[in-house]
Amino acid sequence: xxxxxxxxxxxxxxxxxxxxxxxxxxxxxxxxxxxxxxxxxxxxxxxxxxxxxxxxxxxxxxxxxxxxxxxxxxxxxxxxxxxxxxxxxxxxxxxxxxxxxxxxxxxxxxxxxxxxxxxxxxxxxxxxxxxxxxxxxxxxxxxxxxxxxxxxxxxxxxxxxxxxxxxxxxxxxxxxxxxxxxxxxxxxxxxxxxxxxxxxxxxxxxxxxxxxxxxxxxxxxxxxxxxxxxxxxxxxxxxxxxxxxxxxxxxxxxxxxxxxxxxxxxxxxxxxxxxxxxxxxxxxxxxxxxxxxxxxxxxxxxxxxxxxxxxxxxxxxxxxxxxxxxxxxxxxxxxxxxxxxxxxxxxxxxxxxxxxxxxxxxxxxx
Amino acid sequence: xxxxxxxxxxxxxxxxxxxxxxxxxxxxxxxxxxxxxxxxxxxxxxxxxxxxxxxxxxxxxxxxxxxxxxxxxxxxxxxxxxxxxxxxxxxxxxxxxxxxxxxxxxxxxxxxxxxxxxxxxxxxxxxxxxxxxxxxxxxxxxxxxxxxxxxxxxxxx
Numbered sequence: 057x058x059x060x061x062x063x064x065x066x067x068x069x070x071x072x073x074x075x076x077x078x079x080x081x082x083x084x085x086x087x088x089x090x091x092x093x094x095x096x097x098x099x100x101x102x103x104x105x106x107x108x109x110x111x112x113x114x115x116x117x118x119x120x121x122x123x124x125x126x127x128x129x130x131x132x133x134x135x136x137x138x139x140x141x142x143x144x145x146x147x148x149x150x151x152x153x154x155x156x157x158x159x160x161x162x163x164x165x166x167x168x169x170x171x172x173x174x175x176x177x178x179x180x181x182x183x184x185x186x187x188x189x190x191x192x193x194x195x196x197x198x199x200x201x202x203x204x205x206x207x208x209x210x211x212x213x214x215x216x217x218x219x220x221x222x223x224x225x226x227x228x229x230x231x232x233x234x235x236x237x238x239x240x241x242x243x244x245x246x247x248x249x250x251x252x253x254x255x256x257x258x259x260x261x262x263x264x265x266x267x268x269x270x271x272x273x274x275x276x277x278x279x280x281x282x283x284x285x286x287x288x289x290x291x292x293x294x295x296x297x298x299x300x301x302x303x304x305x306x307x308x309x310x311x312x313x314x315x316x317x318x319x320x321x322x323x324x325x326x327x328x329x330x331x332x333x334x335x336x337x338x339x340x341x342x343x344x345x346x347x348x349x350x351x352x353x354x355x356x357x358x359x360x361x362x363x364x365x366x367x368x369x370x371x372x373x374x375x376x377x378x379x380x381x382x383x384x385x386x387x388x389x390x391x392x393x394x395x396x397x398x399x400x401x402x403x404x405x406x407x408x409x410x411x412x413x414x415x416x417x418x419x420x421x422x
Numbered sequence: 423x424x425x426x427x428x429x430x431x432x433x434x435x436x437x438x439x440x441x442x443x444x445x446x447x448x449x450x451x452x453x454x455x456x457x458x459x460x461x462x463x464x465x466x467x468x469x470x471x472x473x474x475x476x477x478x479x480x481x482x483x484x485x486x487x488x489x490x491x492x493x494x495x496x497x498x499x500x501x502x503x504x505x506x507x508x509x510x511x512x513x514x515x516x517x518x519x520x521x522x523x524x525x526x527x528x529x530x531x532x533x534x535x536x537x538x539x540x541x542x543x544x545x546x547x548x549x550x551x552x553x554x555x556x557x558x559x560x561x562x563x564x565x566x567x568x569x570x571x572x573x574x575x576x577x578x579x
Binding site: 158370378 | 442444447449450451452453488489490491495496498499500502503506507508510515516517518521547548549550551552553555
């Protein structure tokens with residue numbers, strides 16, 4: 057009876073499915089070379105060195121940051137250090153050198169490391185989540201449904217998990233979607249234009265090292281340049297003559313004076329955040345400070361001990377990158393499953409023969 | 423009811439993908455990686471509850487070990503800080519070592535427990551550590567009615 061069905065539909069179309077899948081798949085696979093996952097990454101990021109280095113699309117003012125640091129440090133080593141070595145100690149360029157190396161390396165690591173980007177949901181995952189959410193207005197696809205949230209209790213605190221419409225996932229706690237990079241980032245702190253990247257779970261410790269070492273470096277250069285000018289002007293020449301004989305010092309003084317306050321302030325702020333196990337995002341929104349009037353709110357992620365908080369944020373284990381930039385895009389398994397789907401409608405009973413014909417025609421055409 | 427497969431190769435060649443079941447993360451302990459041990463109804467007829475729970479609990483233990491903040495992680499963290507984190511480029515971190523152990527464990531579980539029952543676990547790292555994806559396979563030779571009933575039962579929930 058089933059065979060008779062096949063002959064009534066179209067023996068030509070039926071004879072072709074089984075032999076066609078292998079030749080059908082070959083023309084699709086032949087010209088396509090294996091691509092790495094970074095080449096098909098959906099977020100707004102740029103990749104270098106075949107996926108080893110990741111930066112945000114807009115590099116922000118990273119070149120300015122690098123330029124300022126290199127210029128000021130260069131001028132310091134060239135113009136101030138010789139004088140200070142002669143009159144004080146040769147430790148000065150050594151300390152300056154160590155601080156400079158710390159600053160540059162941690163800056164590059166902050167900029168080029170994956171901050172903790174969450175890959176977007178696969179289509180099957182997204183469909184599974186859709187099934188679990190009750191959508192009463194399921195028919196209207198143009199109307200955007202109200203924000204979906206899920207509540208979870210963490211450490212006796214109710215935390216709302218929001219659904220991300222771009223990534224099609226329920227965001228884990230402390231995760232936020234960065235609109236500049238178009239990615240969900242775990243433990244999202246902020247998007248820093250000075251480093252040209254988001255600061256999140258994986259590169260927060262690099263960022264903290266960068267700002268702390270930069271504040272030490274700017275304070276150190278400021279102190280050394282002041283000492284240099286003071287020593288020069290002590291020789292009876294006066295400050296103006298000292299500045300004339302070493303004009304680079306004037307430039308360094310100006311740059312360091314303006315940056316030391318802001319960098320020191322930022323370091324102090326982030327030290328407070330680390331000790332309280334908070335992110336900039338949470339602090340700005342006041343998620344745990346009880347601004348909404350709720351007295352019972354406290355940070356559920358804090359260990360209630362400053363030392364333990366510091367250790368967990370800065371010395372905790374380094375999580376892996378979840379986006380697997382250098383992996384290869386898998387060859388489609390869907391090509392192999394489609395011939396099986398052609399067989400399944402034919403195996404059904406013969407009541408909806410017309411529907412079977414339509415399904416069959418569509419699957420042959422795809 | 424559950425078709426007997428001999429090994430993973432046979433599973434991939436002679437079976438068709440019927441459904442995918444997702445085990446979501448459990449955030450009640452905070453942001454640590456932990457998966458829900460609730461037994462999904464779609465696997466009711468495919469695998470014993472205890473075997474499934476054992477697998478998820480063992481995976482949770484491995485992830486807890488990877489993310490544990492203790493003596494070794496402090497030493498690693500302090501050493502990394504002193505070398506301006508350049509040490510991460512040279513050595514394999516403890517997390518990466520545990521991830522390798524996890525993928526070996528999942529491979530072993532697939533071969534011994536899940537493939538003979540027509541199931542396949544995907545390593546959570548390939549799904550961004552968001553879900554444990556369990557692929558449910560149906561034997562190609564069987565009629566489509568069993569896969570049809572599983573889809574109707576899941577939509578009827």
